[in-house]
Amino acid sequence: MRRHQTLALAALTSLAVVAAACGDSEDSTDAPTQPPPSVEPAATIAPVTPVPAPEAVEPSPAEEAAAGIGEPVAAPALADLVLPDGSGFDLAELQGENTLVFFGYTHCPDVCPQTIGELYGVFEALPQTQAVFVSVDPERDTPEFLQEWIAYKPENFHAVTGTPGAIRRAADNYGVKYARVETTSTSGYTMSHTADIYLIDAEGRYLLAYPFGTPAAEIVEDLELLNAS
Amino acid sequence: MSRSSRSLLLSGAAVVALLSLSLSAVAAQEAEADEMASMEPMAEMEPGLYVRDAWARVSPMVELAGAAYMVIHNATDADDALVSASSPAAEFVELHLSSMDEEGMMSMNQVTEIALPAHGDAVLKPGSYHVMLINLVEPLIQDTEVELTLEFMTAEPQTVSVPVLAEPPMMGDMGDMGDPGDMGDMGDMGEGMDHGMDMEEDEEDDA
Numbered sequence: 001m002r003r004h005q006t007l008a009l010a011a012l013t014s015l016a017v018v019a020a021a022c023g024d025s026e027d028s029t030d031a032p033t034q035p036p037p038s039v040e041p042a043a044t045i046a047p048v049t050p051v052p053a054p055e056a057v058e059p060s061p062a063e064e065a066a067a068g069i070g071e072p073v074a075a076p077a078l079a080d081l082v083l084p085d086g087s088g089f090d091l092a093e094l095q096g097e098n099t100l101v102f103f104g105y106t107h108c109p110d111v112c113p114q115t116i117g118e119l120y121g122v123f124e125a126l127p128q129t130q131a132v133f134v135s136v137d138p139e140r141d142t143p144e145f146l147q148e149w150i151a152y153k154p155e156n157f158h159a160v161t162g163t164p165g166a167i168r169r170a171a172d173n174y175g176v177k178y179a180r181v182e183t184t185s186t187s188g189y190t191m192s193h194t195a196d197i198y199l200i201d202a203e204g205r206y207l208l209a210y211p212f213g214t215p216a217a218e219i220v221e222d223l224e225l226l227n228a229s
Numbered sequence: 230m231s232r233s234s235r236s237l238l239l240s241g242a243a244v245v246a247l248l249s250l251s252l253s254a255v256a257a258q259e260a261e262a263d264e265m266a267s268m269e270p271m272a273e274m275e276p277g278l279y280v281r282d283a284w285a286r287v288s289p290m291v292e293l294a295g296a297a298y299m300v301i302h303n304a305t306d307a308d309d310a311l312v313s314a315s316s317p318a319a320e321f322v323e324l325h326l327s328s329m330d331e332e333g334m335m336s337m338n339q340v341t342e343i344a345l346p347a348h349g350d351a352v353l354k355p356g357s358y359h360v361m362l363i364n365l366v367e368p369l370i371q372d373t374e375v376e377l378t379l380e381f382m383t384a385e386p387q388t389v390s391v392p393v394l395a396e397p398p399m400m401g402d403m404g405d406m407g408d409p410g411d412m413g414d415m416g417d418m419g420e421g422m423d424h425g426m427d428m429e430e431d432e433e434d435d436a
Contacts, residue, residue, distance in 0.1 A: 107293055107294070109294035109295060109296045109325075109359070109361055110296050110325065110355055110359050111335045111356055113286050113355075114355035114356060114397075117395065120395070121396070152290070177333065177334050181336060183339060185325070185339045185363070186320075186321045186323065186363050187294050187321075187323070187361065187363045190336065190337050192334040192335065192336035193334055194333045194334050194335070195334075195335045212335055
């Protein structure tokens, strides 16, 4: 349409209609059932003008995402963060495999476990896939605590934390928003946070974001297309 | 005592506790439940609250809260509400709502009730309403069960036995329903729920 795409990426786009709501354009028009845009990758992508949805299949947000997918950019760094053993984390070390990055916190009883559940679904189909959990709750998610937590996770599931400043910088790089919220609950404070999953391909390029609730099967389809391309 | 929720679980579906069964035979109940699950409430459905598709997510660390989900159908002519819950599996049980705010952030708030509109459903699911299990007595292990007592604004409390699963069940595969709470003597179940799994049986026998 507006932009030439490779076959695989065009197909990827069609599979990622939902993810498109998290596309890059400020002026995207959201379909009613989709969450608001929450992702602003570090790289700049030319704004595109919304166009009427073609037929009934793809809403215009998919077109927005297509524009983004057409120009993959180097994944924003996750700098100055540490693994549970205290060693520095280097996202580049995961190159060679598709990597899914998400931000959350371990004391999150509902949203984050659901996201992790979908990641497990991806692992089941594509065990090589890597996942990175970036804590937005450094107060409770110390390396020591993550060490215990990660013991219940598969080896390709990585968890990182860091200083509040380092976490904020990493989050900003991915367009992730988060905030501490005091609550009435006996479980203590919560962290509000955007809950997208970011897809980074084997070459370390940021491709797209899946909004909260994207089924594992959709991500698997995309990854299989990527692997085949 | 002769029929427990476990025997129903053996039928392959993860089934909520059928605590106050009024039918005499488990087999008949199962067949009827399967049938009811796929239909809108009908005239022959006894008025009451029906809990179905209940599950709790595995939670290997007791210091992290667990979450339980279900669908509650209000087959009565009056609005009701889920107002609290308790469980021997956790020190505190709270009702919470996860939702996305205007900035796209998922946030979680404690709620005082979850509405059960007349002839409607309350859907507790990931990213939305859920029952939070705080200060777990022990880890929530896959394929075990936790007992959960639900208290309502109007209806009598119901205790359900909730299967612990690693991921959401496929809805529709486990559509069996418990009977309405008002069909059994469950009136005292809401108090002091710090007992073991046998309480539902004992209570039922007392009835």
